[in-house]
Amino acid sequence: MAAILLDVDGVLHVSGHLIPGAVDAVADLRDAGHRLRFVTNSTTMSRAQLGERLRSLGFAVGDDELQTTGSVAARALKGKRVLALTMPGLIDDLEGVELAGMNVDAVLIGGADEDGEETGRIFNYLNLNRAFLELDGGAELYCLHKTRWWQTAEGPRLDAGAFVAGLEYATGVEATVLGKPSPAYFGAALEAIDADAEFAWMIGDDLEGDIAGAQRHGVKTILVRTGKFRPDDFESSTIVPDGIVSSIAQVPDWLEANL
Numbered sequence: 001m002a003a004i005l006l007d008v009d010g011v012l013h014v015s016g017h018l019i020p021g022a023v024d025a026v027a028d029l030r031d032a033g034h035r036l037r038f039v040t041n042s043t044t045m046s047r048a049q050l051g052e053r054l055r056s057l058g059f060a061v062g063d064d065e066l067q068t069t070g071s072v073a074a075r076a077l078k079g080k081r082v083l084a085l086t087m088p089g090l091i092d093d094l095e096g097v098e099l100a101g102m103n104v105d106a107v108l109i110g111g112a113d114e115d116g117e118e119t120g121r122i123f124n125y126l127n128l129n130r131a132f133l134e135l136d137g138g139a140e141l142y143c144l145h146k147t148r149w150w151q152t153a154e155g156p157r158l159d160a161g162a163f164v165a166g167l168e169y170a171t172g173v174e175a176t177v178l179g180k181p182s183p184a185y186f187g188a189a190l191e192a193i194d195a196d197a198e199f200a201w202m203i204g205d206d207l208e209g210d211i212a213g214a215q216r217h218g219v220k221t222i223l224v225r226t227g228k229f230r231p232d233d234f235e236s237s238t239i240v241p242d243g244i245v246s247s248i249a250q251v252p253d254w255l256e257a258n259l
């Protein structure tokens with residue numbers, strides 16, 4: 001039996017639209033005796049909200065099976081004063097982190113969009129300049145991920161990586177990436193299910209974050225042709241997954257044939 005790390009966005013659903021066969025595929029993987037861990041770079045929800053959403057889509061999944069960037073950030077930033085430009089939902093997961101607007105130890109960049117308006121966490125000039133000044137004054141830079149774009153039901157959207165790169169460019173400070181593809185993120189996921197990398201598989205739709213990240217950690221990979229998968233990106237990439245399937249629905253059979 002294997003340990004299986006499953007990406008969520010683009011693998012199980014896209015913007016809340018189920019990938020056909022995903023619910024049965026997850027159930028089949030469990031029935032086959034594999035240990036599962038859901039590993040997401042999603043920045044829009046707390047772990048509890050994400051668990052609720054997956055259950056509402058029909059997945060039998062507990063909150064404690066989900067690894068989110070927020071929970072990893074809480075571990076990394078515990079006890080620090082942090083300027084957090086993240087979505088409101090994620091704040092719930094930042095237990096033990098002191099949120100502040102000035103004189104901080106660290107700046108944390110997550111996904112922030114119009115939804116952040118009411119909490120003042122929107123990516124606007126004022127906030128990005130505030131982050132810049134803190135970094136210029138010596139604060140450390142952390143980001144939940146450095147993804148360039150993400151796939152929604154309406155099409156691709158600019159992601160937080162562009163803002164992280166902009167702050168790095170302006171300050172010369174390099175960001176510590178907390179989510180995929182950071183080795184620490186994969187390490188934490190494997191540790192949570194007591195798995196060795198060599199017996200683990202990552203299922204994802206993101207060539208860099210999921211596939212290359214897992215490979216650097218010694219984890220085998222299956223790329224799905226859903227979510228942000230683009231044939232042209234795949235053809236022109238030097239990243240080669242161990243398997244490629246049309247969707248999560250094919251993963252149980254693929255593993256049975258290839259394990």
Ligand SMILES: [Mg+2]
Pocket residue numbers: 007008009010011204205206227
């Ligand atoms: Mg994905």
